[in-house]
Amino acid sequence: MNTLISLTDVSKTFDRRGGASVTAVDGVSLDVAEGEVLAVIGYSGAGKSTLVRLVNALEKPTAGSVRVAGQDLTTLSEGELRQARSRIGMIFQQFNLFRSRTVAGNVAYPLKVAGVAKAERDRRTAELLDFVGLLDRAHAYPEQLSGGQKQRVGIARALATNPPLLLCDEATSALDPETTTEVLSLLRRVNTELGVTIVVITHEMEAVRQIADRVAVMEQGRVVEVGNVYDVFSDPQTPAAQRFVRSATHDRPSADTVARLRAHHPGRLVSVRITDEPGLQQRVDSAFRQEEVTAELVYGGVSEIRERRVGSLTYELTAPREGAVDAALRELAAAGVHTDEEA
Amino acid sequence: MDFSGFLDTIDVFEAAVWQTLLMAVVSLVVSGVIGLALGTALYATRPGNLYGNRFVFGLIGFVVNLVRPIPFVIFLAAITPLQMAVVRTTIGTTAVTFAISLAAAFAVARIVEQSLVSVDPGVVEAARAVGASRFSILVGVVLPEGLGPLILGYTFIFIGIVDMTAQAGIVGGGGLGEYAISYGKQQYDYGIIYVAVAAIIVIVQVGQVLGNRLARGVMRR
Numbered sequence: 001m002n003t004l005i006s007l008t009d010v011s012k013t014f015d016r017r018g019g020a021s022v023t024a025v026d027g028v029s030l031d032v033a034e035g036e037v038l039a040v041i042g043y044s045g046a047g048k049s050t051l052v053r054l055v056n057a058l059e060k061p062t063a064g065s066v067r068v069a070g071q072d073l074t075t076l077s078e079g080e081l082r083q084a085r086s087r088i089g090m091i092f093q094q095f096n097l098f099r100s101r102t103v104a105g106n107v108a109y110p111l112k113v114a115g116v117a118k119a120e121r122d123r124r125t126a127e128l129l130d131f132v133g134l135l136d137r138a139h140a141y142p143e144q145l146s147g148g149q150k151q152r153v154g155i156a157r158a159l160a161t162n163p164p165l166l167l168c169d170e171a172t173s174a175l176d177p178e179t180t181t182e183v184l185s186l187l188r189r190v191n192t193e194l195g196v197t198i199v200v201i202t203h204e205m206e207a208v209r210q211i212a213d214r215v216a217v218m219e220q221g222r223v224v225e226v227g228n229v230y231d232v233f234s235d236p237q238t239p240a241a242q243r244f245v246r247s248a249t250h251d252r253p254s255a256d257t258v259a260r261l262r263a264h265h266p267g268r269l270v271s272v273r274i275t276d277e278p279g280l281q282q283r284v285d286s287a288f289r290q291e292e293v294t295a296e297l298v299y300g301g302v303s304e305i306r307e308r309r310v311g312s313l314t315y316e317l318t319a320p321r322e323g324a325v326d327a328a329l330r331e332l333a334a335a336g337v338h339t340d341e342e343a
Numbered sequence: 344m345d346f347s348g349f350l351d352t353i354d355v356f357e358a359a360v361w362q363t364l365l366m367a368v369v370s371l372v373v374s375g376v377i378g379l380a381l382g383t384a385l386y387a388t389r390p391g392n393l394y395g396n397r398f399v400f401g402l403i404g405f406v407v408n409l410v411r412p413i414p415f416v417i418f419l420a421a422i423t424p425l426q427m428a429v430v431r432t433t434i435g436t437t438a439v440t441f442a443i444s445l446a447a448a449f450a451v452a453r454i455v456e457q458s459l460v461s462v463d464p465g466v467v468e469a470a471r472a473v474g475a476s477r478f479s480i481l482v483g484v485v486l487p488e489g490l491g492p493l494i495l496g497y498t499f500i501f502i503g504i505v506d507m508t509a510q511a512g513i514v515g516g517g518g519l520g521e522y523a524i525s526y527g528k529q530q531y532d533y534g535i536i537y538v539a540v541a542a543i544i545v546i547v548q549v550g551q552v553l554g555n556r557l558a559r560g561v562m563r564r
Contacts, residue, residue: 056472058468058471058472081474082474082475082476083474084474085471085472085473085474086473086474088472089472089473090469090472090473092465092468092469094463094465096463096465096466096468096469097466097469098466098469098470098484098487098488099463099466099488100487100488100490100561101487109470109473109475110473110474112483113470113473113474113475113479114474141563143563157469157473158472158473160473161473
């Protein structure tokens, strides 16, 4: 698979007038392969928005190199940068549609900028509006559309010049959950049907779960974890990734829930990580049986990520024999089953 | 109230109305164009913006602030050498139109700047992201997006300009101001003064209604 975006040791520092400078992106190296959907996740202020703006050169890096489709953007002139930007689509949290233009006018704008003739512009605009399901709203103005419709116009506009790459800056953060799902599945279609590589910036794990192939976790300007979505969901390595996964899956009890569980369950509370490994449940059952441990299911959830199972089940473990629970947990660890004691 | 003086000078009144309208409209157009250029430059050179340039921004801002506080009657007197050089006269509607155009241009500059600053920076970023040039963003995105507030701003300026045309009556500028002063005030004919005032009110009202309507049409609300 070819690399479409290659960031090498990229940093971006903003000088504040009369104040300390802020390093928004700090030594990030990251590759994005052609045809994949990469989600960059992090809390506000983690540097995600700056990172994505380095990819289409809306921001210039303070250090490092940004290569897109083999071209080092840091070496290009303003005119060449404009050319490069026309091959990178972008959609925004607030949609950023032109209020003075109709839906069709918005979609046609990038084509106008690229110097496409009127007839071809109209044909392409209709084709795009058809793709996003808004052909009947071509002559409406943005304020007459719902949030989801506005973002679909944003997507059509971003794809007007047939870019191989689409950047999404918190594209669903202003939308309700149902509309979010609708927009995300449209983005999926953009990826699978049109072969467009997509970089999604988000703070919502739900968006990552629904659309991404790979995920990069950002914290304080750095990428602290990168991996396949399934791996990161089933086995997050860093505290930041763990927090995000918990927020999306809700399959591990929160501290409050643990406290409430404690009131009725005096035994040890242990969460067993569920993956789609075959025979996992049998190994768990046999370890408990062998050590004569009674397991009471008290919390948990199992769901699907990229068509694979992932989740966590929390048991209250009790045993008449001292040390039996520890022995069972050791056996599970030896069998490759990950467990966490809920403190 | 005695309107016989007005009825006797109705020809002069009619000519004065046309002079006022001519001065106001021509001044609005000329100052509108100059002010649009200056205001757009102020917007564009604002640090961090499309052509961000602290020096140019500061310089234009300084010049605008230098001219703006000068009361128009004093400006009229101060500008006579420039009037002589450019329009070869210091009295009459041409000289006054020249002075108003210049004075109003600086006010228009600020109003244009304010209207454009209110344009969502997000749409500018969206235009940059598709590879539009800075100039085409200014002309093709920023100005159309700010058109509603711009029209309201120009309406506001139009009313200020009508006020200036009347002040110019003091230096023989023609129009309703001069009519009110030389036929009304100096001859203690209050009928004429009130008719002139009424005519100016009508002109201002019509201008405001047209401006509001146009802005509503552009903003679709």
